[in-house]
Amino acid sequence: DAGVIQSPRHEVTEMGQEVTLRCKPISGHNSLFWYRQTMMRGLELLIYFNNNVPIDDSGMPEDRFSAKMPNASFSTLKIQPSEPRDSAVYFCASSLVLGEYDISGANVLTFGAGSRLTVL
């Protein structure tokens, strides 16, 4: 398996532009997570999906951020319009969650290499 694949790896854009980050999770995983890493706040959970359904988007900073998972093999995180404070590394991760009280270690997330976003 190629692991979790994210694109682009690096994105430099100007304030006000739309940014779309893409993620292909590991085949067979049923949960997908978007995290953002900054120096100040560390790794923050933005949103996660279970079986393509958004479960918790309380970490999404504001309405400028949106995420979709149209099928089990693809997700996007969109920022429109982008602002300099959105500059960060955005990670996508996936896992196989077997049930509400799963004790098999399903919380072991596999992360992609990240997308480094710079908004000028």
Add this chain to the structure above:
Amino acid sequence: DQQVKQNSPSLSVQEGRISILNCDYTNSMFDYFLWYKKYPAEGPTFLISISSIKDKNEDGRFTVFLNKSAKHLSLHIVPSQPGDSAVYFCAASARGGSQGNLIFGKGTKLSVKP
């Protein structure tokens, strides 16, 4: 308010000695804890985990200890090697109903000097 705290941003250790990374949490609903390691320009990778029904889990050079009453866990690396130099993230989840999401600390940068 941070639910998972790693109060030491960095730690420097001599090769061959023990590295101890600490983590505190505030949410008593957390019942599963993990450590991830991250190298520059890569995503975090899973290292070791522990369930709240245990107080210790060991995997080779890595041991995680959990003190539920103190809401504290630690990662011990013995012996430390230069290749262990990375950022280590502590993470926690309340799996009952959470469906798998993890809350991370800010990380501790470990430097192992030859």
